[in-house]
Amino acid sequence: MIDEQRLKLLTEGAKYDVSCSSSGSKRKNTGGMGNGYAAGCCHSFTPDGRCISLLKILMSNDCVYNCKYCPNRLDADVPRVSATPEEVAELTIDFYKRNYIEGLFLSSAVEKSPNYTMEKLVRTVKLLRTQYRFHGYIHLKGIPRADEALIHEAAKYADRMSYNIELPSERSLKLLAPQKSKESLLLPMKKLAEDRAVFREEKRKGLFLPAGQTTQMIIGASPEKDSQIVRLTQSLYRSMGLKRVYYSSYVPVVHDSLLPDLPAGQLREHRLYQADWLLRFYGFTAEEIAPENENLPLDLDPKCAWALRNMQLFPVEVNHAPLELLLRVPGIGGRSAQKILQARKYTNLTFEHLQKMRVVLKRARHFITANGKFYGAKSETAVRGYLTAGENSENSRQLSLFSDTETALSALTGEL
Amino acid sequence: MIYLTDGTKECFLTAFLYAFSDENALISSSQTQLALGQESVFVAADAAKAKKTEARLLSFDKDCMNDLFYLLRSGRNDREQIAFRYLKLLTEKKMPVREMAEDASIAANECIRKVTYEIHRMHGFVRFLESASGALYAPLSPDNDIVDLLTPHFRARLPEFPFVLHDVKRKKAAVYDGKNSFLAPLESAEIVLSADEQRWQSLWQRYYQSVNIPQRERLKQMKGYMPVRYWKHMPEFHATDPLST
Numbered sequence: 001m002i003d004e005q006r007l008k009l010l011t012e013g014a015k016y017d018v019s020c021s022s023s024g025s026k027r028k029n030t031g032g033m034g035n036g037y038a039a040g041c042c043h044s045f046t047p048d049g050r051c052i053s054l055l056k057i058l059m060s061n062d063c064v065y066n067c068k069y070c071p072n073r074l075d076a077d078v079p080r081v082s083a084t085p086e087e088v089a090e091l092t093i094d095f096y097k098r099n100y101i102e103g104l105f106l107s108s109a110v111e112k113s114p115n116y117t118m119e120k121l122v123r124t125v126k127l128l129r130t131q132y133r134f135h136g137y138i139h140l141k142g143i144p145r146a147d148e149a150l151i152h153e154a155a156k157y158a159d160r161m162s163y164n165i166e167l168p169s170e171r172s173l174k175l176l177a178p179q180k181s182k183e184s185l186l187l188p189m190k191k192l193a194e195d196r197a198v199f200r201e202e203k204r205k206g207l208f209l210p211a212g213q214t215t216q217m218i219i220g221a222s223p224e225k226d227s228q229i230v231r232l233t234q235s236l237y238r239s240m241g242l243k244r245v246y247y248s249s250y251v252p253v254v255h256d257s258l259l260p261d262l263p264a265g266q267l268r269e270h271r272l273y274q275a276d277w278l279l280r281f282y283g284f285t286a287e288e289i290a291p292e293n294e295n296l297p298l299d300l301d302p303k304c305a306w307a308l309r310n311m312q313l314f315p316v317e318v319n320h321a322p323l324e325l326l327l328r329v330p331g332i333g334g335r336s337a338q339k340i341l342q343a344r345k346y347t348n349l350t351f352e353h354l355q356k357m358r359v360v361l362k363r364a365r366h367f368i369t370a371n372g373k374f375y376g377a378k379s380e381t382a383v384r385g386y387l388t389a390g391e392n393s394e395n396s397r398q399l400s401l402f403s404d405t406e407t408a409l410s411a412l413t414g415e416l
Numbered sequence: 417m418i419y420l421t422d423g424t425k426e427c428f429l430t431a432f433l434y435a436f437s438d439e440n441a442l443i444s445s446s447q448t449q450l451a452l453g454q455e456s457v458f459v460a461a462d463a464a465k466a467k468k469t470e471a472r473l474l475s476f477d478k479d480c481m482n483d484l485f486y487l488l489r490s491g492r493n494d495r496e497q498i499a500f501r502y503l504k505l506l507t508e509k510k511m512p513v514r515e516m517a518e519d520a521s522i523a524a525n526e527c528i529r530k531v532t533y534e535i536h537r538m539h540g541f542v543r544f545l546e547s548a549s550g551a552l553y554a555p556l557s558p559d560n561d562i563v564d565l566l567t568p569h570f571r572a573r574l575p576e577f578p579f580v581l582h583d584v585k586r587k588k589a590a591v592y593d594g595k596n597s598f599l600a601p602l603e604s605a606e607i608v609l610s611a612d613e614q615r616w617q618s619l620w621q622r623y624y625q626s627v628n629i630p631q632r633e634r635l636k637q638m639k640g641y642m643p644v645r646y647w648k649h650m651p652e653f654h655a656t657d658p659l660s661t
């Protein structure tokens with residue numbers, strides 16, 4: 001059994017990785033313990049509002065690399081600890097059995113060498129799958145510069161793998177993570193995507209990364225604009241077939257002249273998640289969301305900002321507008337749009353109907369008519385005023401974002 | 417007239433037949449709803465009448481019994497009344513009303529969603545204790561009467577472990593003995609814990625404390641996702657060890 005002190009250190013080293021999702025796997029129980037839960041499942045929530053789905057730990061925090069922003073970098077003076085594959089597998093099983101977790105998210109510092117580290121990760125996942133006959137969710141971090149064969153082996157047992165691209169540009173990566181390179185991160189991602197495609201095409205037996213790949217980048221440690229980040233995100237979805245791109249607003253745990261001393265605003269991170277949501281679910285393109293060389297506005301969500309730039313398209317009539325257009329109305333999300341599509345089959349919807357159906361009209365009313373009636377503000381300036389009302393000062397923005405439950409609930413996903 | 421049922425589907429469908437033509441009818445399984453001066457009558461379940469009602473309702477909407485199933489599982493006192501209004505609307509419209517912008521449909525949908533959402537939540541929030549025999553025991557107090565509806569999920573993932581899901585509020589338990597599952601009344605349970613149970617709980621508490629980022633406190637969000645009333649059966653909130661380590 002692993003001791004509390006090491007568990008603490010190995011958890012603290014892993015906690016800034018945002019991804020904890022357990023979705024996308026339908027792995028079956030074929031004897032033994034566990035299965036996939038395609039929709040994902042949260043087992044607990046911590047006071048920072050984040051979901052605990054997976055046991056998220058490092059195999060080791062003892063690193064031979066020296067990424068500037070990282071508390072575990074070679075130069076850092078921190079206690080160094082490692083766990084064994086046996087300890088991690090046992091911990092996973094005993095937590096899983098008690099329904100504390102949905103599975104394991106195992107990452108690691110580069111202990112000794114990339115191959116040494118990756119071998120330990122592979123050994124752990126094999127132990128779980130074959131010896132313990134564990135079919136719960138496993139997310140493995142890919143170690144940059146580890147052998148292709150090891151990576152491929154890992155993918156045969158894991159549900160999801162991720163290489164974190166860390167920083168949104170090659171330049172920043174060179175500066176802040178000198179031992180990593182664009183190639184050492186992107187090439188294995190690409191290879192895994194290709195292998196996965198081949199695996200599916202040939203309908204081979206077994207599973208190969210059923211939940212695909214994700215990645216993460218740090219926001220605010222380097223000077224890239226949101227427009228660049230959103231475009232990069234879009235191209236990762238399009239060319240690598242990633243399931244998710246995560247953002248992690250920079251938390252300064254390390255002092256370095258190359259790094260900012262202040263944490264990046266969480267509001268900025270939230271706006272990026274909202275932009276990501278628009279890309280993934282509402283049919284927006286990066287170019288529509290974030291004009292070249294600009295940051296996303298902080299005082300408006302990116303859908304509102306887009307709508308204000310495209311007022312000629314509005315108002316749209318809720319009784320006729322196609323789904324794609326309804327989804328572009330500020331304040332109308334996926335569920336509301338579905339409810340509208342269903343209900344309008346039976347009757348001509350009025351504002352009263354929408355209210356009863358709990359479609360939130362605070363923002364939407366400026367962009368829709370219901371049965372021909374319009375209840376929004378007359379001029380664009382007035383609309384802008386309503387949309388930004390109460391969000392004038394930096395302080396109230398940060399507060400209001402997370403203080404009412406409705407926005408608080410969407411804050412994790414960026415759902416709009 | 418208030419038609420009082422015993423909470424079962426059969427009794428509800430019997431009452432529905434009586435209440436249907438009564439303008440001011442209320443159906444309830446809970447006597448606390450009784451308003452002063454309103455007449456009430458106990459309805460006895462009648463299999464033939466219930467069957468007749470069910471067939472008629474199904475002729476308008478083949479899925480409506482599924483809705484009724486979840487509505488009657490709701491922990492709300494007015495669940496029968498919500499179901500009654502919803503199914504009455506169905507008989508008026510003579511076609512599925514689930515998606516209509518009608519009060520009765522919206523109320524029914526919200527009520528059903530609360531029940532199914534709680535089932536999903538409980539898949540995550542249930543906490544098993546390991547007993548000395550290796551069987552798993554989880555106490556819980558859900559808002560809705562769903563404890564047996566959680567069994568299939570845990571059975572599919574832990575087929576080799578007998579388990580007991582104990583609804584301590586309703587004093588009943590969903591039991592899986594390693595082969596079969598069934599529902600049984602259960603007042604209270606004495607569990608002899610396995611030798612390592614306490615240590616795994618401590619490790620879990622340690623993990624829970626270590627994975628949090630204290631600089632980013634968002635308690636409102638946390639409680640929105642995981643309401644405080646669920647905390648009492650979760651060991652991460654029983655830590656004797658203070659959060660700051």
Ligand code: SF4
Pocket residue numbers: 063064065066067070071072073074108109110177
């Ligand atoms: S590789 Fe870089 S980011 Fe990862 S643990 Fe080592 S120093 Fe930190």
